Amino acid sequence: MEMRKPSRGRPRSFDEDAVLDAVMRAFWEHGYEGTSVATLEAATGLKAPSLYGAFGSKEVLYHAALERYAREHGNVLRPDGPAREAISEFLYEAADQFSESGLPPGCMVSTAALALGVAQRGVATRPATMRSETLAGIEQRLRTAITEGELPAGTDAGALARLFGAVIQGMSVQAIDGATRRELRGLATAAMAAWPR
Amino acid sequence: MEMRKPSRGRPRSFDEDAVLDAVMRAFWEHGYEGTSVATLEAATGLKAPSLYGAFGSKEVLYHAALERYAREHGNVLRPDGPAREAISEFLYEAADQFSESGLPPGCMVSTAALALGVAQRGVATRPATMRSETLAGIEQRLRTAITEGELPAGTDAGALARLFGAVIQGMSVQAIDGATRRELRGLATAAMAAWPR
DNA sequence: TCATTTCTGTAGTGGTCGCTAAATAATGCC
DNA sequence: GGCATTATTTAGCGACCACTACAGAAATGA
Incomplete structure (x- = not known):
């Protein structure tokens, strides 16, 4: 898996797992196209740049949510x-x-x-x-x-x-x-x- | 059903049934959110004002397409x-x-x-x-x-x-x-x- | 012929889309 | 304290969204 290297720099202000859980529920309920980045901001309490910094794009966020779903609810x-x-x-x-x-x-x-x-x-x-x-x-x-x-x-x-x-x-x-x-x-x-x- | 009153005014340049068929296929394949009005323009060869003049909105167009589907392919x-x-x-x-x-x-x-x-x-x-x-x-x-x-x-x-x-x-x-x-x-x-x- | 009616194409409207540059804030290392 | 590094916030990017005002075109009725 990914290493959690950085003890340098400003620390994350959110629990990545909890955020991904909220993202998963949003995609689960409203689908890919029915979930906008603004929706994800509201569901997670984060702003777009934080989401993009942690994950990369709406599409990889969706895939991460899918994997989490398979793992947690599969x-x-x-x-x-x-x-x-x-x-x-x-x-x-x-x-x-x-x-x-x-x-x-x-x-x-x-x-x-x-x-x-x-x-x-x-x-x-x-x-x-x-x-x-x-x-x-x-x-x-x-x-x-x-x-x-x-x-x-x-x-x-x-x-x-x-x-x-x-x-x-x-x-x-x-x-x-x-x-x-x-x-x-x-x-x-x-x-x-x-x-x- | 609807009356076809107007013999006055400029006549429609398209066959409403054929247009609705093309619209139905677009919605059928790509769903409601996945089908944009630009998509419908491409699928029908019409411009947005013609579509809106004949049907009213994307949503009633979708419902009309649904009814047509039920009638023709149901x-x-x-x-x-x-x-x-x-x-x-x-x-x-x-x-x-x-x-x-x-x-x-x-x-x-x-x-x-x-x-x-x-x-x-x-x-x-x-x-x-x-x-x-x-x-x-x-x-x-x-x-x-x-x-x-x-x-x-x-x-x-x-x-x-x-x-x-x-x-x-x-x-x-x-x-x-x-x-x-x-x-x-x-x-x-x-x-x-x-x-x- | 001319006025009326209806449709079509051009060219937009304000709003939202996914995404990001730049400034600011918060940490560790020296 | 000063510097490097990383995160967050603000503000806004161009593109597309559904939709429409408006002018020109094509028909009928007088």
Whole structure:
């Protein structure tokens, strides 16, 4: 990681981690284009030059916020135990996380940067890559379950992974639209009925 | 609808329908905030005063584009026959529509206006309402299927409707991320396995 | 022909966008 | 204390935002 060298010069007047948390929430709630630097100033209490001095640009700030989101609020597929339980747990955790009070609804990655102006096209690639990595992770987990006999040999792991990924993405949309935790959990329950038997 | 009164005055130099189609595609691909009036000028070949004279503002133009999308590219649940076939057909049609070449990927409604700046908050309500109407339509169709005995009496129609809605929304996300028609159809197939038995 | 009506193009409006130069403030090193 | 270094504040940069006043152009009605 980065070294924290400077004991020389004027010290930072803010906690970089707390600032990044506020930035993350702003981007999470209003997206990349919907969050202006003025918004970030209001959310952090800092002025633009401090933000730029500490991070560099709105775009790297967004990427830093994305990484922080993945680290602090990201959901991971439990690698051990039956795949069915891992997926089920994954969906229920998503239902809970997407409806956590005190945080923006939905998922910062699942429904991020789906429509941007041409000038900001590049911003969308990182969230899109994260989504495809999630799909790939689910698919791999299902493939292992097939070779271990937990799933039938003919199971279409790719399609099933896309299904559970779509469920997560749809839960994010519906959470933003105001779905309750109870409703999202019910959705997760209904989705698990698609598990091959 | 609107009357076409004026035979007086200079006539329009453009086909309003063709212009609205171009506007719809621009908003569909780049979203509300990602589409500037300059973008719309380029997409339509018109100058701003013509657009404003014919429609009024960027926001009503967006709403007009949404209505056109629903009318021209919208997907409806077939009201007759078995509910299972209606839902299945609905999903496969979505898979095809979201991956139609020559049109922007994904659905203009399913993943629209999920993150906007505070000043544009109001723009999101119409797409959100359209999504909730779709969910309500699916749920009603499932309730009917329950009373007619096609589905078990204990079926949670609301949760199942949210599931199929989430599948549509997730297919839109994945189409935007580059999923092929074949992959989206496989997703639809996997989703139908959640149909209660 | 001429007045009226409506549309189009030019050329802007004030406001906000992301970003930064320059001055000032706060620290460590000598 | 003096100097180098780094951070913050003030003020403002050019570019773009959605939108529009105004003048000219193109139609109809008299």
